[in-house]
Amino acid sequence: MSLLRTKSIEQSIADTDEPEYQLKKSLSALDLTVFGVGVVIGAGIFTLTGRAAHNVAGPAIVISFVIAAVCCALAAMCYAEFASTVPVSGSAYTFSYASLGEIFAWIIGWDLILEMFLGASVVAQGWSAYLGAFLGKLGVALPASISYGGVVDVPAIVLVLVLGVLVTVGIKESLRVNLVLVGLKLFIVLFVIFAGIGFISPANYTPFVPPALPTAGASGFSWTQPLLQLLTGATPSTFGVGGVLAGAALVFFAYIGFDVVATTAEETKNPQRDLPVGIIASLAICTVLYCAVALVVTGMVPYDKLDPSAALANAFAYHGQAWMATLISAGAVAGLTTVVLTLMIGATRLIFAMCRDALLPMGLAKVHPTYRTPWLITVIVTVVVAIVAGLTPVGVLEEMVNIGTLSAFVLVSIGVVVLRRRRPDLKRAFTVPFSPVLPIVSAVICAYLMINLSVETWLRFVIWLAIGFVIYFTYSRSHARLETGVGIRSDMVEAMETGHAPHSPEDLR
Numbered sequence: 001m002s003l004l005r006t007k008s009i010e011q012s013i014a015d016t017d018e019p020e021y022q023l024k025k026s027l028s029a030l031d032l033t034v035f036g037v038g039v040v041i042g043a044g045i046f047t048l049t050g051r052a053a054h055n056v057a058g059p060a061i062v063i064s065f066v067i068a069a070v071c072c073a074l075a076a077m078c079y080a081e082f083a084s085t086v087p088v089s090g091s092a093y094t095f096s097y098a099s100l101g102e103i104f105a106w107i108i109g110w111d112l113i114l115e116m117f118l119g120a121s122v123v124a125q126g127w128s129a130y131l132g133a134f135l136g137k138l139g140v141a142l143p144a145s146i147s148y149g150g151v152v153d154v155p156a157i158v159l160v161l162v163l164g165v166l167v168t169v170g171i172k173e174s175l176r177v178n179l180v181l182v183g184l185k186l187f188i189v190l191f192v193i194f195a196g197i198g199f200i201s202p203a204n205y206t207p208f209v210p211p212a213l214p215t216a217g218a219s220g221f222s223w224t225q226p227l228l229q230l231l232t233g234a235t236p237s238t239f240g241v242g243g244v245l246a247g248a249a250l251v252f253f254a255y256i257g258f259d260v261v262a263t264t265a266e267e268t269k270n271p272q273r274d275l276p277v278g279i280i281a282s283l284a285i286c287t288v289l290y291c292a293v294a295l296v297v298t299g300m301v302p303y304d305k306l307d308p309s310a311a312l313a314n315a316f317a318y319h320g321q322a323w324m325a326t327l328i329s330a331g332a333v334a335g336l337t338t339v340v341l342t343l344m345i346g347a348t349r350l351i352f353a354m355c356r357d358a359l360l361p362m363g364l365a366k367v368h369p370t371y372r373t374p375w376l377i378t379v380i381v382t383v384v385v386a387i388v389a390g391l392t393p394v395g396v397l398e399e400m401v402n403i404g405t406l407s408a409f410v411l412v413s414i415g416v417v418v419l420r421r422r423r424p425d426l427k428r429a430f431t432v433p434f435s436p437v438l439p440i441v442s443a444v445i446c447a448y449l450m451i452n453l454s455v456e457t458w459l460r461f462v463i464w465l466a467i468g469f470v471i472y473f474t475y476s477r478s479h480a481r482l483e484t485g486v487g488i489r490s491d492m493v494e495a496m497e498t499g500h501a502p503h504s505p506e507d508l509r
Contacts, residue, residue, distance in 0.1 A: 004101030005482050029274035029281075032261050036282025038182040039257030039342035041289065042123060045189065046130075046332045048254045049294050050311020056238045057247030058210040059298040062291050064247030069287040071248070071449075072255040074442035075409040076283050077432045078416045079258070080276035084429040085419070092408040094353055099415035099422065102359075106476060108411050109354050110468035115404035116347035117385060119256075120160070120340050122401065124389035127336040128155040134329040137322075157390035163341050164382025167348060168368070168375050181338045186289075188331025191324075192312055193292045199319045200299035210303070212240025223456040230455055249452045254290065256405050257342065258283045276430040347381045348374055358486065359476040403461050406450045413443035 027035075053061040082095040093112060097105035128148040132155070135142060146154040238246070261279050268274050297306065300315045307314040313332070316324035352374040355365035368375040417436040419426070432438050477483065 003103040032278025038338035042339035067248035083275040099419040111404040120343040121388035160386040185335040196296035210239040409446040
């Protein structure tokens with residue numbers, strides 16, 4: 001039972017044609033682009049822009065966004081090459097299974113479960129907070145005990161349950177709702193850009209890169225200090241060139257989500273063409289919007305007076321435009337809805353892929369006979385996310401989302417290089433240019449960002465991995481389909497032995 005056994009590309013594609021586990025192919029490049037924009041533009045653009053500008057980078061946060069976009073673009077190209085070569089649900093998990101081996105696939109799948117479950121829960125709580133703020137501006141006050149920060153966060157629970165039903169009915173139906181909400185969200189973002197231009201004062205851009213300042217209380221051990229600082233003994237600073245780079249590490253997480261597009265590979269009509277378009281187009285659109293919003297907001301309000309919690313809305317309130325602030329709060333509610341929806345879809349598709357490989361119980365992977373969606377998994381995801389969002393103070397766990405995502409980026413970047421060497425014969429509709437240099441650079445950058453996360457985040461991450469290893473060695477390793485052969489049809493066995501899939505990717509459209 002080798003820990004590094006791989007699941008061939010041919011076998012992965014053959015699995016998608018099994019009637020019991022076959023998903024409906026209905027997504028186009030436009031659907032995927034909307035899907036990506038829907039999950040990327042969320043809490044980041046509504047809150048992170050102001051916090052990063054206020055705390056670490058000043059007006060130069062625009063440069064931070066560009067640097068982060070370049071880093072994400074490298075990872076995005078790696079995802080695009082994998083997704084167009086292996087058009088199967090599971091994203092980084094499936095890619096790692098095909099290139100690095102089962103143990104790495106399990107690690108990354110386990111990490112992504114953490115990312116998507118906690119991500120959906122955290123954003124659902126943020127949605128509840130924005131809803132409360134929006135209703136408050138309309139004169140409606142929710143009872144404190146059953147709203148954001150209360151004993152039970154009822155709005156967050158209701159949101160997750162409604163979205164769970166939507167995901168069960170069908171991904172195409174989910175994306176129709178997503179399309180409407182993304183349209184509303186883009187309207188709000190463009191409103192901020194064009195309405196805010198009239199309130200820009202050029203004096204607010206000076207100094208564009210504020211002089212560096214040492215961070216107060218930076219000496220001595222702290223669980224909240226970055227791991228890199230602990231290892232090097234360096235004293236962190238804010239602003240200056242270092243602040244711009246720190247801002248890039250912070251706003252990098254505003255881009256997280258484009259990787260979720262790859263989880264829908266199996267439901268895409270033409271994955272070889274549409275997946276690279278969807279991944280890269282959504283990232284490009286979000287980069288332009290982020291930079292434009294950052295320029296406008298830092299031009300409207302001096303960076304040291306920005307509100308770190310709700311910079312966009314309060315920038316207009318700063319200029320006495322209360323109705324604009326209310327409109328933006330409503331846009332934030334719509335925006336965060338799409339993020340929760342997309343993360344829940346991504347979580348169900350990831351677990352679906354792991355169940356179909358029997359690393360998790362296979363019985364969960366059957367799809368609904370009418371809706372052709374993994375309904376059992378959707379129910380589990382919905383219940384868990386609702387409980388965590390409604391009953392748990394998740395705030396301190398937000399960085400756990402980041403470390404799970406970055407670890408996936410590292411393995412996908414390495415996996416591109418490995419698969420190029422192991423399977424040079426595979427048809428690749430999209431290839432990362434200058435390989436292996438760019439994939440290696442992508443892995444190094446993502447690893448660097450990981451070590452800039454806090455010591456306590458790394459400790460929790462190690463504990464989560466330890467739990468995952470226990471499950472793998474006590475259940476998954478011995479039950480895996482590569483170990484038992486359960487449910488593998490004769491044509492799939494032939495595919496493994498001959499290296500040829502019973503169906504070409506074109507036949508699976």
